[in-house]
Amino acid sequence: MPDTSASRCYFNFHSAGRLVFGSGSVKHLASFLAPWSPRKVFVLSDRVLEQAGVVAQVLEPLQAAGLNLRVCLDGEPEPTFAVADKVLAAARDFGPDAIIAVGGGSNMDLAKITACILTHGGSYRDYVNFGKVPGPVLPLICLPTTSGTGSEVSHAAVLTDQANHIKVSILSHYLRPAVAVVDPMLTLSCPAKPTADSGIDALTHAIETFTATAYDQMEVPVTEPFPYDGKHPLGDMCAEKAIALIGQHLVTAVREPNNLAAREGMSLAATLAGLAFSNGAVAVVHALEYPLGGAVHVSHGAGNGLLLPYVMRFNLPTRTKETARIAALLGEDTTGVTDAVAVERAITAVERLRAAIGIPNQLRELGVTRDQLPTFAAKAFGIKRLMLLNGRRPTEADLLGILEAAW
Numbered sequence: 345m346p347d348t349s350a351s352r353c354y355f356n357f358h359s360a361g362r363l364v365f366g367s368g369s370v371k372h373l374a375s376f377l378a379p380w381s382p383r384k385v386f387v388l389s390d391r392v393l394e395q396a397g398v399v400a401q402v403l404e405p406l407q408a409a410g411l412n413l414r415v416c417l418d419g420e421p422e423p424t425f426a427v428a429d430k431v432l433a434a435a436r437d438f439g440p441d442a443i444i445a446v447g448g449g450s451n452m453d454l455a456k457i458t459a460c461i462l463t464h465g466g467s468y469r470d471y472v473n474f475g476k477v478p479g480p481v482l483p484l485i486c487l488p489t490t491s492g493t494g495s496e497v498s499h500a501a502v503l504t505d506q507a508n509h510i511k512v513s514i515l516s517h518y519l520r521p522a523v524a525v526v527d528p529m530l531t532l533s534c535p536a537k538p539t540a541d542s543g544i545d546a547l548t549h550a551i552e553t554f555t556a557t558a559y560d561q562m563e564v565p566v567t568e569p570f571p572y573d574g575k576h577p578l579g580d581m582c583a584e585k586a587i588a589l590i591g592q593h594l595v596t597a598v599r600e601p602n603n604l605a606a607r608e609g610m611s612l613a614a615t616l617a618g619l620a621f622s623n624g625a626v627a628v629v630h631a632l633e634y635p636l637g638g639a640v641h642v643s644h645g646a647g648n649g650l651l652l653p654y655v656m657r658f659n660l661p662t663r664t665k666e667t668a669r670i671a672a673l674l675g676e677d678t679t680g681v682t683d684a685v686a687v688e689r690a691i692t693a694v695e696r697l698r699a700a701i702g703i704p705n706q707l708r709e710l711g712v713t714r715d716q717l718p719t720f721a722a723k724a725f726g727i728k729r730l731m732l733l734n735g736r737r738p739t740e741a742d743l744l745g746i747l748e749a750a751w
């Protein structure tokens with residue numbers, strides 16, 4: 345018998361406790377909460393979503409069911425520690441026994457952190473990195489209104505640490521929502537920019553998982569707590585479907601906001617990409633985005649979208665087959681062409697998609713100065729979990745090279 349105690353002889357697949365998908369599903373929201381019979385429900389969203397009428401769509405079935413609600417509209421994009429404090433104070437004041445998040449990744453992540461601290465006490469600083477949440481948190485129901493982050497099924501919550509100019513992640517399987525309610529109708533009002541940014545974030549999730557280190561090649565024993573399992577067949581299934589759906593639907597969703605078929609395609613893609621990355625991996629693109637997003641004003645998705653083709657090119661020597669497959673998934677004709685030709689088509693397809701939805705392609709367009717690049721490289725290199733998972737292991741100098749190319 346081989347000694348498998350240290351090697352990775354198995355992988356896991358985690359999700360939200362229940363995943364509801366479909367246009368109109370929000371009307372049945374109260375029934376999804378029924379297993380917990382909550383007495384007090386804290387609903388977290390933001391003013392933009394209230395203005396857009398999305399909050400009302402969510403409140404209607406809850407009010408009809410006679411639930412005791414407290415609505416907090418203090419969510420903000422790319423939330424900082426200060427925003428998290430404000431939301432936490434509002435939730436503490438109410439003392440809910442269930443939390444509903446309505447919004448993109450920003451509001452869903454805030455709700456996760458709030459649920460964690462209301463249950464276990466302490467401050468979010470106590471939970472940064474993986475595995476610090478000691479047990480289940482308050483029932484959390486997440487309704488995504490963007491098609492991007494996959495936070496509705498993921499184990500991650502991201503905050504911006506303004507003092508240190510970097511984003512920090514709290515990662516725990518206990519942060520996977522009890523229920524994810526993915527109703528594409530809630531995304532119809534999403535403006536072009538967040539649709540584009542969050543959509544290319546989903547593409548990044550899918551591609552980073554699909555090109556990651558395989559689960560049985562990871563240099564982390566199964567016995568060591570680690571937030572990702574690397575590339576594996578179930579993650580690949582989700583990633584491949586997500587890449588194909590994004591290739592088909594993202595540009596239409598940006599240009600024709602009321603196109604429900606495109607919104608449905610993107611909603612499914614984002615949730616699948618969330619399942620992919622939160623089991624498999626995010627890697628060098630996300631690692632580079634964390635210091636970038638902490639230093640200049642750029643959304644998580646736009647930062648990732650800008651960097652993605654540069655990292656795909658860096659990964660080519662060890663990820664040729666996977667990158668060639670991405671070309672076909674994105675709708676490129678690869679019949680009869682060599683892998684060397686197909687990989688160029690994959691990168692060009694991503695660059696074309698990025699341009700079509702208005703994501704910049706050079707860091708200098710975001711106001712990044714060249715002398716900032718070594719600091720970004722050093723900070724990204726310090727996020728060891730993301731370096732380990734990348735399909736080609738980078739040195740700090742490699743990261744600087746990627747940033748120089750992207751500058």
Ligand SMILES: NC(=O)c1ccc[n+]([C@@H]2O[C@H](COP(=O)([O-])OP(=O)(O)OC[C@H]3O[C@@H](n4cnc5c(N)ncnc54)[C@H](O)[C@@H]3O)[C@@H](O)[C@H]2O)c1
Pocket residue numbers: 390392393396398420421422423447448449450451453489490491492493494495498499500501502511530531532533534535538541542545644645
């Ligand atoms: N937890 C995870 O797994 C995970 C994964 C990736 C990214 N993130 C984080 O998620 C955040 C980004 O989330 P996002 O891209 O979903 O955007 P977002 O949540 O920051 O939303 C962007 C803006 O769009 C508005 N908006 C969203 N949906 C709308 C709608 N339907 N109608 C009108 N306006 C709408 C919001 O009010 C907000 O002003 C970042 O902080 C990022 O770090 C988390």
Ligand SMILES: [Zn+2]
Pocket residue numbers: 493545548549630644648
């Ligand atoms: Zn992301």
